[in-house]
Amino acid sequence: MSATQSNANSTHIWKFFRAGGFDQVRLESGADLMALDQLDQKLWVALACPTRGLEFDSKTLDLIDADKDGRIRAPDIIAATQWAGRCLQNPDELLKCSPSLSLSAFNDAIPEGKQLLSSARQILVNLGKKDATAITIDDTTDTTKIFAQTVFNGDGIVPADSAEDDAVKTVIGDVIACLGADTDRSGKPGVSQLRVDQFFLEAQAFTDWWKKAESDVSVFPLGDDTPAAYAAMKTVKAKIDDYFARCRLAAFDARALTAVNRQEAEYLALAAKDLTITASEIASFPLARIEAAKPLLLQDGLNPAWADAIGKFRALVLRPLLGEIPALPEADWAAITARFAGYESWFGAKAGAGVEKLGLQRVRQILSGNSREIITALIAKDKALEPEANSITAVDKLVRFHRDLYRLLNNFVSFQDFYRRREKAVFQLGTLYLDQRSCELCVRVDDAPKHAALAGLAKTFLAYCDLTRKSTGEKMTIAAAFTNGDSDNLMVGRNGIFYDRSGRDWDATITKIVDQPISIRQAFWAPYKKVVRIIEEQIAKRAAAADAASTEKLATAALSTEKAAVTGKAPDQKPKLDSGVIAALGVAAAGISGMIGGVVGAFLGLGLWMPLGVLGVLLLISGPSMVLAWLKLRQRNLGPILDANGWAVNARARINIPFGASLTNVAKLPPGTQRDLFDPFAEKKSPWKLWLLLFAMAGIAFGWWQGKFDQFLPSQLRSTTVLGANAPAYKPSVSNPGATNTAVGTGPPK
Numbered sequence: 001m002s003a004t005q006s007n008a009n010s011t012h013i014w015k016f017f018r019a020g021g022f023d024q025v026r027l028e029s030g031a032d033l034m035a036l037d038q039l040d041q042k043l044w045v046a047l048a049c050p051t052r053g054l055e056f057d058s059k060t061l062d063l064i065d066a067d068k069d070g071r072i073r074a075p076d077i078i079a080a081t082q083w084a085g086r087c088l089q090n091p092d093e094l095l096k097c098s099p100s101l102s103l104s105a106f107n108d109a110i111p112e113g114k115q116l117l118s119s120a121r122q123i124l125v126n127l128g129k130k131d132a133t134a135i136t137i138d139d140t141t142d143t144t145k146i147f148a149q150t151v152f153n154g155d156g157i158v159p160a161d162s163a164e165d166d167a168v169k170t171v172i173g174d175v176i177a178c179l180g181a182d183t184d185r186s187g188k189p190g191v192s193q194l195r196v197d198q199f200f201l202e203a204q205a206f207t208d209w210w211k212k213a214e215s216d217v218s219v220f221p222l223g224d225d226t227p228a229a230y231a232a233m234k235t236v237k238a239k240i241d242d243y244f245a246r247c248r249l250a251a252f253d254a255r256a257l258t259a260v261n262r263q264e265a266e267y268l269a270l271a272a273k274d275l276t277i278t279a280s281e282i283a284s285f286p287l288a289r290i291e292a293a294k295p296l297l298l299q300d301g302l303n304p305a306w307a308d309a310i311g312k313f314r315a316l317v318l319r320p321l322l323g324e325i326p327a328l329p330e331a332d333w334a335a336i337t338a339r340f341a342g343y344e345s346w347f348g349a350k351a352g353a354g355v356e357k358l359g360l361q362r363v364r365q366i367l368s369g370n371s372r373e374i375i376t377a378l379i380a381k382d383k384a385l386e387p388e389a390n391s392i393t394a395v396d397k398l399v400r401f402h403r404d405l406y407r408l409l410n411n412f413v414s415f416q417d418f419y420r421r422r423e424k425a426v427f428q429l430g431t432l433y434l435d436q437r438s439c440e441l442c443v444r445v446d447d448a449p450k451h452a453a454l455a456g457l458a459k460t461f462l463a464y465c466d467l468t469r470k471s472t473g474e475k476m477t478i479a480a481a482f483t484n485g486d487s488d489n490l491m492v493g494r495n496g497i498f499y500d501r502s503g504r505d506w507d508a509t510i511t512k513i514v515d516q517p518i519s520i521r522q523a524f525w526a527p528y529k530k531v532v533r534i535i536e537e538q539i540a541k542r543a544a545a546a547d548a549a550s551t552e553k554l555a556t557a558a559l560s561t562e563k564a565a566v567t568g569k570a571p572d573q574k575p576k577l578d579s580g581v582i583a584a585l586g587v588a589a590a591g592i593s594g595m596i597g598g599v600v601g602a603f604l605g606l607g608l609w610m611p612l613g614v615l616g617v618l619l620l621i622s623g624p625s626m627v628l629a630w631l632k633l634r635q636r637n638l639g640p641i642l643d644a645n646g647w648a649v650n651a652r653a654r655i656n657i658p659f660g661a662s663l664t665n666v667a668k669l670p671p672g673t674q675r676d677l678f679d680p681f682a683e684k685k686s687p688w689k690l691w692l693l694l695f696a697m698a699g700i701a702f703g704w705w706q707g708k709f710d711q712f713l714p715s716q717l718r719s720t721t722v723l724g725a726n727a728p729a730y731k732p733s734v735s736n737p738g739a740t741n742t743a744v745g746t747g748p749p750k
Contacts, residue, residue: 012038019419020638021654026416027409030091036413037078041650046412048073048648053444055501056411056426060404063397071646077412084401087113099403100136116398119391137403140396147186147389152382154389157182159190162378171371174362175199178355185389193379199355200372203363206352210360218342222320229316230340230347236313237337239306243287243296244330251292260290295327415653418638421662424501427642432465432480432508434496435489436667439463441481441638441655442498443645448477448512454644455479456514459635460655461487464512467498469505476506479641483660486522487515488529516632520657523629633657 012035015026024045027033041047051061051070064072064080085091089107103120107113123139124132126146140146147153151162160172172191179199181189191199213219220226246260262285283305288297298314318325321339322332355363410416411426418425424440432439445451448464455462460481467476478498482490492513498506517523634656639649655663669675703709707729710718719727 011035014039017416020415020651020659021656022651024414024416024419024651027406027413028095030085030094033081033094033406033409034085034091036081036409039413041074044074044413045415045649045651045653046642046647047650048646049412049642050646053446053645054426055424055429056408057400057404060400060408063400064405064408072412073648077409080401081405081409084398084405086110087116087398088402094402094406097403097406099138099399100134101399101402102134104133115388115391116395119388120395122388123392123395135395135399137396137399140392140399146392147184152385153185154382154385154387155185156379156383156386157184157190157192158375158378158382159184159186159188161188162190162382163374165374167369168371168374171366171369172375174355174358174366178202178357191375191379193376196372196375196379200367202352202354203367204352206355206363207360207367209346209349209351212349213346216342216346219346220343221339222317225316225320226340226343229320230343232309232312232316233336233340236306236309239287239309240296240328240333243290244333246286246290247292247294247330250290254292257290257292261286295329296333297327299326415638418653419659427645427647428501429478430498430500432463432478432496432498434463434480434494434508434510435485437482437485438665439480439482439663440665441483441641441663442478443641445477445479445645448479451479451644452512452514455641458637458640459516459632460514460637460641461490461516461518462514462641463490463510464514465496465498465508466511467506467508470507474506477511478508481641481655482518482664483636483655484664485518485666486525487518488522516636517629520626520629520633523625526625526629633660636660 012031014032015028016023017026018024023043025032025039025043049072051058051065051072054061061072062068064076066076066079081094084094087107087110088094088105089109090105093101093105103117106117106120108117120135121130123146124130124135127139129139152158158172160169160176163169163172175191175196176189179195179202182192182195184190222229249260250257282303285303285305287303287306287310288301298310298318302310317336318328321336325332352363358366407417408426411418415425417423418428427443428440429442429444432442445464452462452464460483463480463482465478465480467478468474490510490513492510494510496508496510498508500506634654636655638653638655639651642649704719705723705728707719707727710720710729715721720730724730725732
């Protein structure tokens with residue numbers, strides 16, 4: 001089917017709604033559905049989707065999939081919609097999405113609709129509901145129940161009870177017994193024309209094969225006992241041939257006698273084992289002791305593993321042909337095999353083995369009658385009802401479209417179900433509960449690495465989870481989109497619970513993560529968390545290094561003490577003071593104090609604008625991370641997630657921040673909840689810490705008031721500048737008493 005025509009040629013007036021950042025068609029009437037072929041496919045949200053992996057009736061999808069390739073495309077959707085609309089008096093019926101279809105809704109004004117109505121009524125009659133005014137999916141699904149009371153149902157298969165003659169019923173049973181059965185729509189075993197033809201071909205070949213034996217007296221040298229005698233001879237033939245060949249070799253060269261009788265070492269190896277007379281090691285040895293030109297002794301000296309087989313050969317072959325003989329010469333053996341040559345040739349050309357179990361007499365009896373013609377006529381009679389029976393299948397198709405088609409359109413032509421949030425879309429498998437969140441955008445995945453390669457373009461945080469149900473052994477993989485909260489506690493190996501659309505619970509374990517920003521809130525705190533993480537790592541490294549150094553010093557001290565004890569000299573315990581280290585520490589302290597003073601001075605200098613300064617610093621730190629996250633969150637797109645599953649999404653189906661927050665719900669206390677803020681296991685607050693802090697602050701304030709820090713502080717923060725003449729460190733200028741105050745020790749050195 002060709003693509004739909006452009007909107008310029010459309011005669012239908014469409015309505016659109018905006019969601020996900022793009023315009024989507026609104027399907028509100030049967031007229032909208034019947035005009036889908038006029039809607040430009042550039043305005044369809046999807047152009048194709050798979051028939052599996054969706055929360056949708058797979059049988060309905062298979063009925064829509066016209067070419068049976070496992071994919072549904074826009075032309076399939078159009079064809080299904082127009083067919084269903086034609087078969088109903090009012091296409092608005094499709095908007096009801098009901099599993100029950102009223103008989104009055106069938107469009108009996110057209111031949112196809114009239115046939116569907118007739119078939120629907122026949123279904124109800126077959127089910128014992130002849131007075132029903134509506135037909136349901138339950139009525140049409142079970143074809144076995146529908147055709148249970150029918151003899152002929154149009155499938156070209158006839159069960160035994162379709163024949164009136166008992167002899168024909170028996171023949172149908174024979175066909176099934178020999179070649180297997182075809183299953184009739186009623187659920188009964190039956191036969192098709194192909195199976196009947198095969199049976200009679202096999203039967204004719206079987207009788208022709210037997211005619212050859214009946215016309216050739218050499219085929220059965222022992223009459224009816226020939227098959228059993230031949231089987232007994234066939235069992236020992238290879239072993240007897242081997243015996244006489246070895247005897248001829250020994251006659252040719254006496255040096256071969258020891259070799260053809262097996263070496264003594266082989267017997268010694270066998271003697272070390274637990275043996276039985278049927279052991280395979282013994283059976284592989286010669287039938288009897290080998291000597292030049294020696295006949296085969298039939299009683300004494302036989303290989304015990306072959307005693308029973310030779311005994312049966314004597315009873316069924318030698319005794320009837322040669323009488324009681326103590327030994328079998330090679331010439332007599334050759335004569336015996338020649339006697340069975342005709343039977344062997346005939347038996348090797350066996351034909352009609354499929355009917356052999358019936359026996360020659362029964363097969364000839366069947367061929368002599370007219371059962372084949374009668375069964376063929378019954379199959380033709382059944383096949384003549386095929387159109388009516390197919391209409392019964394079409395009724396099931398129409399009832400399913402009545403229930404499912406409109407819902408599929410709202411998940412294909414538009415994504416109304418997904419964006420309106422009234423019910424889940426067909427690609428949403430269920431809800432994942434993990435890390436105090438519930439994620440509703442969960443899609444089935446067959447190959448996580450392959451899916452992630454394309455789904456990563458969706459700019460969405462995805463957690464791939466393996467799902468298992470231990471009670472049933474079922475397994476499945478999903479990709480869950482986290483669109484609210486943060487990713488601090490989302491990592492491979494974390495466990496959660498997944499509830500599918502049927503309410504069944506699955507154990508979920510994260511196996512792979514596609515990391516993307518989740519929220520602006522996460523981006524705001526990300527720089528600080530990164531700094532804290534770096535500090536923690538550095539502290540851990542320094543602590544480890546200090547611990548190693550301390551351990552080394554203790555080991556060195558212990559070694560020095562041990563040497564001193566040996567030499568009698570006391571170790572030098574006076575620490576050496578490194579003046580360079582002290583100087584470096586002083587410079588560092590001065591630098592840090594200067595930096596802190598500069599920052600504090602700058603803030604104090606802002607005056608009333610100080611809060612804006614704090615805000616500016618926060619924006620300076622968190623701003624770039626937030627802007628980057630905002631840009632990525634604006635690019636979140638559903639398309640790559642579905643395309644990786646075989647969809648052909650035709651639009652940029654965005655997942656913006658508000659919509660993403662609705663797809664992933666963060667845990668919140670219910671309204672009206674009463675909270676007890678007392679935590680019996682909270683860390684105990686020690687008052688000495690507060691007193692220590694207050695004491696330190698008081699000491700710093702006193703030192704500043706005394707002017708002890710003035711030499712380290714900028715002029716704006718010195719006590720003499722802030723307190724003026726009231727500062728204890730204040731000293732008036734000698735040359736100019738009214739000049740700016742100076743502090744003790746702040747001037748140039750004398």
